[in-house]
Amino acid sequence: MGQAQRRRQELIDCHDCGNAVSFSAVACPHCGSTEPAGPAVQSRRELRRLRMEATNDRRLVVVTVLCTGLGTLYGALTGAGGAASLWSALFYGFIGAVIGVPAAFVINVSRSLFD
Numbered sequence: 498m499g500q501a502q503r504r505r506q507e508l509i510d511c512h513d514c515g516n517a518v519s520f521s522a523v524a525c526p527h528c529g530s531t532e533p534a535g536p537a538v539q540s541r542r543e544l545r546r547l548r549m550e551a552t553n554d555r556r557l558v559v560v561t562v563l564c565t566g567l568g569t570l571y572g573a574l575t576g577a578g579g580a581a582s583l584w585s586a587l588f589y590g591f592i593g594a595v596i597g598v599p600a601a602f603v604i605n606v607s608r609s610l611f612d
């Protein structure tokens with residue numbers, strides 16, 4: 498009897514407060530959430546947008562690091578040597594970062610436009 502009743506009630510954990518709530522409940526009796534089962538179906542569009550934002554963040558970091566690294570390398574190779582090379586590397590590394598951030602931003606924006 499007890500088991501049969503549990504199966505009929507289909508208790509789930511409330512998406513918002515974590516308390517047991519009937520799957521068929523319209524609202525959670527504990528926290529009043531109107532979606533105790535959680536968002537039934539997260540739209541593909543929404544999922545895609547979330548994935549794209551994560552990709553954009555990663556790309557921003559990668560492009561910035563890449564530009565900074567290339568700038569530093571360029572400065573080190575073209576520098577006069579010794580301390581001059583070090584300053585040159587720092588300078589071009591900085592230039593790389595300054596160029597890299599907006600470059601990544603432009604890539605992200607243009608990608609989201611054409612996607």
Ligand SMILES: [Zn+2]
Nearest residue numbers: 511514525528
């Ligand atoms: Zn709840």
